[in-house]
Amino acid sequence: MxxxxxxxxxxxxxxxxxxxxxxxxxxxxxxxxxxxxxxxxxxxxxxxxxxxxxxxxxxxxxxxxxxxxxxxxxxxxxxxxxxxxxxxxxxxxxxxxxxxxxxxxxxxxxxxxxxxxxxxxxxxxxxxxxxxxxxxxxxxxxxxxxxxEELLRLPSEQRISLALFTLVNKFGEATDDPDLICFPKPISKGMIAQYTNLNPNTITNVLQKLQEEDILYPARRAFYIDTFKLQIKLEDAS
Incomplete structure (x- = not known):
């Protein structure tokens, strides 16, 4: 082989x-x-x-x-x-x-x-x-x-942001806006916490901060992510 x-x-x-x-x-x-x-x-x-x-x-x-x-x-x-x-x-x-x-x-x-x-x-x-x-x-x-492995070495906020960016681009549902993607509904906040090896409260706090920054938009039983803004945020943090 x-x-x-x-x-x-x-x-x-x-x-x-x-x-x-x-x-x-x-x-x-x-x-x-x-x-x-x-x-x-x-x-x-x-x-x-x-x-x-x-x-x-x-x-x-x-x-x-x-x-x-x-x-x-x-x-x-x-x-x-x-x-x-x-x-x-x-x-x-x-x-x-x-x-x-x-x-x-x-x-x-x-x-x-x-x-x-x-x-x-x-x-x-x-x-x-x-x-x-x-x-x-x-x-x-x-x-x-x-x-x-690289993800788990990052600081909490950057780790969560990168996890969201990766998962929404891989599994998310497209919308009429090419930058706005619906985060996969089957992946819960608890699963994000387990995936990033962080406390669920930390996940909630970071999601709230992303909402305040107009990167995350909550909706009924789902939330949307502006991937363009999130990418810029990740680039600025690196």
Missing amino acids: RNNITEMQFLYTQESISQQFSKEKFCQFLQEDMIFPLKGIRKKYRKNDIIIPEGGTINEIYFIESGHVVAMKDGEKVIDFHAKNEIIGLTNLLLDSQSEYTFQVISNDLVTIRYDKESIIEKVINTQEGYFYHYVHMQNQISQMMDK
């Missing part, structure tokens, strides 16, 4: 690799019937359902079609969030590997396409494209882990 990755880096730039072998195209690749065809099973979940428990055996891979999932450790530490077009269970290609996290549904509904892990492995290791897709997936995982 390492030889394939080395050859790939000679043929493609890092940017072109990410574009040509994105997570959105990965699912299309798996569903192609020409080589090693796979049959996925669509499965629906409800809020609070656990897809994979921490320590559980992972022999299935999940592609999220709609909805939101939280990855937790020790039942209370929020590590990350996952939504449409993201993959759960592909970090370790070994069969019977154990999950580091609990993956739990936080939206009202979740729809996934579930694949047998053994079939995924066969397609990944026996096709050149498979190596590429898994390489990009792992690079994204490593990048997210490094970003999270």
